[in-house]
Amino acid sequence: VSPRLAxxxxxxxxxGLTSVAADAKPGAPAVFCAxxxxxxxxxxxxxxxxxxxxxxxxxxxxxxxxxxxxAALLPSAPRPLDDATFAxxxxxxxxxxxxxxxxxxxTSNQGEILGGSLPGDASSHPTEATCPDxxxxxxxxxxxxxxxxxxxxxxxxxxxxxxxxxxxxxxxxAAGADREKMLDDxxxxxxxxxxxxxxxxxxxxxxxxxxxxxxxxxxxxxxxVIPLADYDDDYALFVYTQIDDHDAREALSANFFVxxxxxxxxxxxxxxxxxxxxKGQAVDLQHREGMLTTAWFLVSxxxxxxxxxxxxxxxxxxxxxxxxxxxxxxxxxxSEPKDYDEKGVGAPVCASCHSTLDPMTYPxxxxxxxxxxxxxxxxxxxxxxFFADQAPxxxxxxxxxxxxxxxxxxxxxxxxxxxxxxxxxxxxxxxYWVLTFGADPTPKxxxxxxxxxxSFESDxxxxxxxxxxxxxxxxxxxxx
Amino acid sequence: xxxxxxxxxxxxxxxxxxxGANEICSELGKFSCTDEVHVVTLGGVAAYDRxxxxxxxxxxxxxxxxxxxxxxxxxxxxxxxxxxxxxxxxLWTGLELTGAQLADPKSKAVKASLDGxxxxxxxxxxxxxxxxxxxxxxxxxxxxxxxHPAQTWATLSCYAVGTSVEFLFY
Numbered sequence: 001v002s003p004r005l006a007x008x009x010x011x012x013x014x015x016g017l018t019s020v021a022a023d024a025k026p027g028a029p030a031v032f033c034a035x036x037x038x039x040x041x042x043x044x045x046x047x048x049x050x051x052x053x054x055x056x057x058x059x060x061x062x063x064x065x066x067x068x069x070x071a072a073l074l075p076s077a078p079r080p081l082d083d084a085t086f087a088x089x090x091x092x093x094x095x096x097x098x099x100x101x102x103x104x105x106x107t108s109n110q111g112e113i114l115g116g117s118l119p120g121d122a123s124s125h126p127t128e129a130t131c132p133d134x135x136x137x138x139x140x141x142x143x144x145x146x147x148x149x150x151x152x153x154x155x156x157x158x159x160x161x162x163x164x165x166x167x168x169x170x171x172x173x174a175a176g177a178d179r180e181k182m183l184d185d186x187x188x189x190x191x192x193x194x195x196x197x198x199x200x201x202x203x204x205x206x207x208x209x210x211x212x213x214x215x216x217x218x219x220x221x222x223x224x225v226i227p228l229a230d231y232d233d234d235y236a237l238f239v240y241t242q243i244d245d246h247d248a249r250e251a252l253s254a255n256f257f258v259x260x261x262x263x264x265x266x267x268x269x270x271x272x273x274x275x276x277x278x279k280g281q282a283v284d285l286q287h288r289e290g291m292l293t294t295a296w297f298l299v300s301x302x303x304x305x306x307x308x309x310x311x312x313x314x315x316x317x318x319x320x321x322x323x324x325x326x327x328x329x330x331x332x333x334x335s336e337p338k339d340y341d342e343k344g345v346g347a348p349v350c351a352s353c354h355s356t357l358d359p360m361t362y363p364x365x366x367x368x369x370x371x372x373x374x375x376x377x378x379x380x381x382x383x384x385x386f387f388a389d390q391a392p393x394x395x396x397x398x399x400x401x402x403x404x405x406x407x408x409x410x411x412x413x414x415x416x417x418x419x420x421x422x423x424x425x426x427x428x429x430x431x432y433w434v435l436t437f438g439a440d441p442t443p444k445x446x447x448x449x450x451x452x453x454x455s456f457e458s459d460x461x462x463x464x465x466x467x468x469x470x471x472x473x474x475x476x477x478x479x480x
Numbered sequence: 481x482x483x484x485x486x487x488x489x490x491x492x493x494x495x496x497x498x499x500g501a502n503e504i505c506s507e508l509g510k511f512s513c514t515d516e517v518h519v520v521t522l523g524g525v526a527a528y529d530r531x532x533x534x535x536x537x538x539x540x541x542x543x544x545x546x547x548x549x550x551x552x553x554x555x556x557x558x559x560x561x562x563x564x565x566x567x568x569x570x571l572w573t574g575l576e577l578t579g580a581q582l583a584d585p586k587s588k589a590v591k592a593s594l595d596g597x598x599x600x601x602x603x604x605x606x607x608x609x610x611x612x613x614x615x616x617x618x619x620x621x622x623x624x625x626x627x628h629p630a631q632t633w634a635t636l637s638c639y640a641v642g643t644s645v646e647f648l649f650y
Contacts, residue, residue, distance in 0.1 A: 161491035163603060164603060168603055
């Protein structure tokens with residue numbers, strides 16, 4: 001049993017869901033991905049429930065693969081299975097049907113799982129480009145690493161324009177080691193370009209879905225009609241953490257802000273740390289947690305709510321790659337959700353997600369969005385001061401909670417668990433993979449992808465720049 | 481292969497055809513094709529106002545129309561400038577004209593310009609077959625455009641190379 005599988009089973013065993021419908025098994029995707037870590041379906045962090053289910057809410061329904069798996073799962077054990085028994089039995093059940101062809105499309109379940117198609121859908125087949133017997137007639141070394149191809153690709157990916165004929169000819173004349181250096185030099189030069197690091201550049205645009213800007217309520221430069229907060233600060237902080245060999249974990253852990261100085265006189269755009277106060281940012285130094293506590297994040301995600309589930313879900317989506325609304329990344333906590341604010345989240349159809357989401361939200365309880373005189377601030381006893389009359393037990397919302405199944409005392413603890421996780425490394429590398437490939441890793445690329453995010457969290461010390469240098473020398477990147 | 485999208489398309493056309501970002505293509509003479517009007521269609525985003533935070537993962541049904549529009553506009557602008565001021569031409573240089581017609585579609589100057597077209601747009605030299613094909617294309621154009629056949633041929637030759645898979649994708 002691999003360490004990752006053991007951890008997943010242990011986490012699933014710890015769930016002990018008492019309030020979640022017996023059909024729903026939120027721990028299943030994690031056990032599946034621990035069993036098949038190289039499955040392309042797991043590349044972005046979690047396999048979707050639809051991999052086995054046609055309907056995952058109670059009463060659940062299964063596709064052909066899910067039905068076969070259900071039948072193979074501890075067939076002699078009495079139903080319903082509790083979550084601990086389910087998690088213990090799932091790896092054996094997965095193995096038992098690995099060589100079967102549940103959907104009858106002439107490819108085994110394991111072949112489909114590792115080949116990137118759906119084992120429960122007969123119309124889905126593994127596809128992988130085939131290599132020609134003789135690649136000599138092509139302009140590029142098809143199916144082999146081709147440095148000329150890499151120069152063109154990296155120039156377009158990172159500089160935003162094609163290399164000149166002169167640059168290509170210079171590369172072709174160089175020897176092997178020199179070629180590698182030329183590619184690295186070209187990448188370094190591109191990472192100083194405005195296309196990469198400037199306002200509305202490639203890295204800036206990566207932050208759009210994390211920040212979700214809205215010009216009509218922007219403050220600062222180019223304010224909207226109702227200026228509430230300035231998301232330019234968020235973009236500056238995010239870009240800073242992704243460039244110049246900085247530590248990408250600071251996107252979540254930074255206790256500083258960043259100012260941007262536009263390019264001028266041939267110098268690129270620069271980003272500078274601001275360790276003290278910054279105009280428009282109200283959260284105190286002790287409670288700053290990078291992108292999660294900026295004025296814009298709190299105003300737009302907490303707004304007027306007591307328990308800002310939207311903020312936690314947006315953080316989970318943006319930095320750990322889990323869309324909780326699609327039941328991804330579920331790590332239910334025993335006896336949750338408590339439903340302190342009486343929103344009805346204890347209903348079975350809601351609890352399967354809220355047993356993860358609510359404890360993940362509690363550490364945001366004192367971060368204020370709008371109103372109550374503390375826009376974008378940390379206000380001790382915020383719930384008690386401003387929301388006490390909303391529900392009888394609402395003041396019992398703790399500041400402690402849980403993320404990825406691990407208990408945390410507050411948002412600082414939340415962030416430390418998040419940035420230390422494989423999920424953070426995977427989500428960060430996945431952003432750049434999709435940026436440069438335009439798609440998730442294929443089965444053939446999964447080894448390079450796996451090595452890349454593992455190096456990112458070890459040898460590369462979470463430097464995006466180092467990770468990208470590693471990326472351009474992979475077979476996946478260099479094969480036309 | 482991936483479609484270049486609005487920024488790379490604009491940058492590559494600008495570099496190849498020596499046009500500024502705002503000279504490549506605009507609608508109503510005011511609104512940039514690549515940065516505003518067709519940005520989403522070409523695979524870009526419109527985050528601040530329209531809440532489109534991520535580009536589409538594949539090209540859309542109308543992407544070819546928008547790409548055609550941009551390339552044709554840029555090629556037409558380059559040809560117009562070069563034929564209006566041959567001494568400062570950057571792409572269509574040294575062409576010998578008889579009125580508005582090419583004096584000799586197979587001349588060295590025509591071949592050199594066509595090779596320059598490939599060099600600038602595709603960062604490689606043109607093959608003899610490619611040069612022969614575009615040289616021969618002049619007769620087709622001249623048969624349909626008696627007013628500005630040379631300039632139209634130059635525009636459409638550029639358009640042909642600029643809308644190739646090799647240029648639009650990478």
